[in-house]
Amino acid sequence: MTAIDAAIRWHAGDFHLDVALGAGPGVTVLFGPSGSGKSLTLRAVAGLLTPSEGRIAVDGRVVFDSARGLDLPAHARGIGYAGQRPALFPHLSVGGNVAFGIRAGSRADRARTAAAWLARLELPGFEHRRPGSLSGGQAQRVALARALAPGHRVLLLDEPFSALDESLRQGLRQLLADLVQERELAIIFVTHDLREAHLLADQLVVIDRGRVLQAGPRDGVFRAPRHRRVAELLGGTNILAGRVVARAAASLTVSIDGWEAVAASWHGDPQPGDAVDIVIRPERVVIRRGEPAATNTLPARVRREFDYGTNHTLEFEPLGPGPSLLVDLPSRPYDVLGIAAKKDWVLELPPGDVHVMPAAPPFRATTQ
C-alpha cells in the first residue's frame, strides 16, 4: 500500500506550491534547492500547514480533503515528524521527551517504551539527562526516538542532519537505513544535499519552484533526467546542446559540436534533426590511453583540474571537434594514472551513460 498519497496546492505571495506526491515503503527523498517548497510539502502532509486545495492520504486513510472539508489535526494523522533542529522540549528530561507522544499504557509502560527507543538509537541510560546536556548528534537521535516512539510507520524528516558534522551525519544515516529495514518504515526525507539524497533514497522526487519535476526510483532519475533542470539539480555538470543525427531501435546518434556520439538512453521521442540536450554524468566518463575507438571516444587534454581531497574534477578540452567535458575521478585512480604529469587522454563514454532529453533553455534563477 502507498504510505503517502498527496496532491497539495498552496500559495503565499508569488510562491505557488502545486505538488503531487506518492511514497511507498522505504525512503522517499524529496530533493531540491533551498526555497523550492520541499519543507512546505512536508509540513502540509504532517498537518502543520493547511493547503488551499488538495487531498492527502496516509496509509490509505484520508487525512486532508479540501473538497470534503476534512482536515485532521497533526497529532491524529499517524505520522512521526522531525525537523531541521532537534527542537527537544527543554523543560522535560530526555525520557520525558521520548515518552511525550506515547499514548498507550501506564506511566511506567511509557517510560519503558521510551527507554527501549533510546537504547535502540544508541543512547542507553539517557532517560534522566537534560536536553541541554546533549551533543548535537545525541539531541538529533533523541528527536528521532521521540518521532518513532508513538509507533507510527510513516516518518517525515525535514533535513534532520543538516546542522551536524559529516562524521555524525554518516552514523545517523546508517542508523536510519537500519531502522527502515528493521521496522518497515516509510520515510519522506527532505534534503538539498545531493550525496545524502543518493545515499538514502529508494525513490527520488525532484522538486523546484513549487513543482515536482521528476519522481521515480533513484537510479532511474539520476541516470535519465527528463529535462535540463533535473540534470542540473542532480549534479549533471556535462549538459550539452546537440542535434539528433539518426535513430535506431535501441540507440540514437547525436552530434555535439561536430562530434558524433551514440546514446542508449533518452526521454521523449527525439527524431533526426531535433535539437536536444545531452547529459553525461562526470563520474561515468572513462579515461584511458591508446587510440580512440570508432564510437563514443574523444581524444582530449586536461585543461584545468580541481582537487577536492577525496576526488579530482578534471576539465577536458577536445583535441579535435567535440565538447569540453568535466570528469570526476577518485584520488587513487588519479594518482595511479599519473594524470598530474600526463595531460592527453582518450575519453570513453558508454552509450548507456549518454542520456538525451528534449532541448530546454538553461535555467535562470528568478526571484520567488
Place this chain on the structure above:
Amino acid sequence: MDILDPLRISLLIATAGTVACVAMGTPVAWAIARSRSSVAAVISGISLLPLVLPPTAVGYYLLWLLGRESPTGRFLLDDLGIQLVFTWPGAAIAAAVVSIPLYIRTAAAGFEQVDEEVLMSARTLVPPWRVFTFVVVPLAWPSLIAASLIAFARCLGEFGATVVVAASIPGKTRSLPAAIYDANLAGNETLAHQLSLAALAIGFVLVSLLTFVLQAAIRRDRP
C-alpha cells in the same frame, strides 16, 4: 475609617481582577502571539484600547454596560439577579478591563519566545490542549507570572474606572486608592499617610516578586 477595610477590599478586587485577566487575557495573548490572521490583528488593536482611554472613560462605559440603561445590565439584574454596579465585583471587573492590556502584552511577549519548531514537533505528537498545557505554559511561565504580577499591581492601584463603577462606599467598595483620596480630601493626613505606606509596602513586595521571577527566567535561559 481604618486601613484594614480598604486593604481587604483592594486585595479582593486585585485578586478577582487578576483571575479575570488570566482567564480572558491568556487565550487572547496566545492568538496575538501565534496567529497571522487579520482577526488577530483587530483583536490585538481592541485589546489596547483600555490602555489609551482615560480610566474614567472606561468606567463610564462599564457603568452604562452593567447598569439598568443597557440590555446587558437589565439582563444581569432582572433575569439573573446580579447587581454589579456599586459592588466590589463591579470594581474588580473595572480593574480587570483597565489592567488586561498589560497582561496581554506581557503574556504575548512570552508566547512569542516559544520556539516554533518545538511547537511543530509537539503538535504532531499530542492534541493542541496538551501542547498548550504541557509545552507552551511551562516554557512561557516566567512571562505569565510577570504578566499576572503586573496585572495584580495595576488592579491594586486602579482608581478612576473602579470609583466610577463602584463608587467609594466604606466597608463595601472603598479600596486603598479611594480611601487615600477620601482621607486626603477630608484633611486626615495621618490616615492618608498610613494608607499610602500600606500601598508602598504592597508595591515593594510585588516589585521584589517580579524581580525574582525575571531573575529565575534569566537563569533558566542561560545555557
